[in-house]
Amino acid sequence: MRNNSKPSTPQAAVYKVEQEQTLLPFLLQAISKSRNAVKGILSRGQVTVNGEPTTQHDKLLKAGDRVEIMTNLAAKNDSELSGLSIMYEDDAIIVIDKEAGLLSMAAKDKKEMTAFSELSAYVRKANRSNRVFIVHRLDRETSGVMLFAKTEEVKKMLQDNWEESVKERGYAALVEGKVRNETGEIISWLKETRTFKVYSNPTNNGGQKAITRYKRLQMGAQYSLLELRLETGRKNQIRVHMEEIGHPVAGDKKYGASTNPLKRLGLHAVKLTIIHPVTKEQHTFISDPPSSFYKKSK
Structure with a gap:
């Protein structure tokens, strides 16, 4: 070559x-x-x-x-983005690789930089009337693949047909302790309290049914690295389910973790497979987990 x-x-x-x-x-x-x-x-x-x-x-x-x-204009603009990189873009959607620490969209402080504000500024460079729309969110300290729509119509198509549109959502999680089972499935019903904490119940309590499947990739003295697949996409689902099995996500004090070896949440959105809302073609987007996840679970 x-x-x-x-x-x-x-x-x-x-x-x-x-x-x-x-x-x-x-x-x-x-x-x-x-x-x-x-x-x-x-x-x-x-x-x-x-x-x-x-x-x-x-x-x-x-x-x-x-x-x-x-090395076109899109690539040039991409290099000017902070806290994220663009994995895929067309007239309907944008898929990004978000870094830990970046909010999906603003909450209290409207001036804080977010994935939404970064992409909004990016698309407006081409045309001031261009907009982006959040389809789903990642927690601030969760990194990895995230999907945005370029029109409100596309956003609605994806959200209204989420189960049909999203074929697979895969995560990597660094969790506390030794996960003895190589594979497992967690099924429970989740409810959120007024303090915005989600609780899990093994039987139907009127909450949302949540299903998480896991596979152990590595196991060290203090931590295990898991590959997770979501069958449902509930708020804080992985974090709640990991606490439930006694292996909270590293760095997740809210859901039972006592250590923070990465100085961030040990959760990364690795894989997103979708049916494109316009072309109907299947696309898979993959972001490799940070190397620190592997190092800490040896």
Whole structure:
């Protein structure tokens, strides 16, 4: 593989494929960026193969193929964002990778920077009338994949058909203690009190039914790393369910944690699989968990 030295335009770089391989590994070799950054470039449609745009990370490349990577205005604007990066964008939706510490949207302090305010400013650079709409939220200290709509109509389509639109939501959680079972399922009914804390009940108490499935990835002396899949999307569901099984999320004092090894909540939204509200195509967005999650659970 080699760079064809001069880009075909001032905002593109062209690479020639010298041996058969899939696209994502090729891009990781071609440009000096992190795996998540390269996935973002690919998801935003900045990559073409032989002149054809593609977002398919496992697309097979053959010797002689021509791969072009656009460094367009969207990429420039993305670099100016703080606390998040754009994983995918089209006329209907924006998918971001949110950092821990960034609010989804403002609560009390309207001046505080949020994912919503950052994206609002970003889309208005192209057109002052452009807007974004929150489809679902992540807690301030939870990082990872988050979905926004670009029109109120698209937001309504996604929220009104959430169970059909969202095929999978996956998380990684660093939890306290040794989780002995390799896999498990937690089913309970959740209710929120006036103090905004959610409580779990093993039987139907009129609350919302919540189902969380987990798989143990690593187990150390003090912490375990779990892969979690939500069958329902209730407020604080994972945090409540982890407390319920005696393994609260690290750093989650509100729901039973006594330690804070990461100086943040040990929860990361790894995977979101959706049916696109307009094209009806299935898209999967993946954000790798922070390396600290693995280090602390060894």
